[in-house]
Amino acid sequence: MSEHGLDEDADLRGALQPQAGLFRRALARLSDIVMPPVCLVCRTPIGGHDALCAACWREVDFIRPPVCDRLGLPMPFDITPFGADGPMISAAAAADPPPYGRARAVAAYTGGMRALIHGLKFHDRHDVRRLLGRWLVEAGGEVIEDADLIVPVPLARRRLLLRRFNQAATLSQEIARLTGLRYEPMALARTRATASQVGLSRAARRRNVSGAFAVPRRYAARVAGANILLVDDVITTGSTVGACARTLLRAGAARVDVLALALVTDHATVPS
Incomplete structure (x- = not known):
């Protein structure tokens, strides 16, 4: 093709781009008329997609600084000495340090966050994944910045067959899409099925997943x-x-940090 022909193609593409944008916006408006956007929790009509209504937003107990550097637990106040550097550690982390470096979570496992997670896990509500992905990237900025790759906690084969998807893998895909981090869904595998963790004590939970x-x-x-x-x-x-x-x-991993949607925060305390 001649140089003149290439120029004409470029001019044509440039002319069509605004029209394509107008078409997409018109299609989006038509879609909103046919299926108006609704709150991802209560299904109340709202003004935007992938969002919550004001009432449900208030029901999400977001975790904000100050937090325990190791466990991600919310702290009642900043206990770092004035002008000092270094991590701020909760009593729970000091008494029983985790094997991972840092954990971060979006919110407490209550209210609106609990409803969103249950919708994803048990009711195939994949329409929540984009909102949850954005929240994870915001809450996990410091651990995402230091990461080389993303690995989801794997599901047992039976649960995967019953549920048809792994919610941790779905969340990992969203983080990878938004950040460009490498996603390795098969880098960690379950070697045996484990009993449900619900109702087990802390010690029983550890025994249940040991070597799994x-x-x-x-x-x-x-x-x-x-x-x-x-x-x-x-x-x-x-x-x-x-x-x-x-x-x-x-x-042989150099470091492991953890990022989750929700955290059970009942045991957050300040060391004496």
Whole structure:
């Protein structure tokens, strides 16, 4: 094709781009008329997509600084000495340090966040994933910045067959899409099924997941020396993400940090 022909093609594409933009906006307006955007929790009509109404937004208990540097637990006040650098550690982290470096979460596992997670996990509400992905990237900025790759907490085969998807993998995909981080969904595997963690004590939870994970041999080279961001939906006592972190570290990972949507925060205390 001649240079003149290439110029004509470029001019044509330039002329069509505004029209394509107008068409997309018109299609979006038509879609809003046919199916008006609704709140992702209560389904009340609202003015935008991938959002919550004001009432449901107020029901999300976002975790904001100050937080425990290790566990991500909200702290009642900043206990770092004035002008001092270094991490701020909660009593829970001081008494029982986790195997992972840092954990961060978007919100407490209550109210609106609990409803969003239950919708995703148990009712196939994949329309919430974009909002949750944006929240995760915002809450996990410091751990995302230090990560080389993203690994989701794996589901047991039976649960995966019943649910048809792994919610931690879905969240990891959204983080990878928004940040460009490498996503390795198969770098960590469950080696055996475990009983439900619901109702178990902290010690029983740890025994339940001990030895339940492994890094497959074909992924060992990718894990070795990497700073890994481990993703899950909810951190309760940290037993599951702790077992996963130990497995990744034994496989040679340089560091493991954790990012979750929600955190059970009842045990947040300040060290004396």
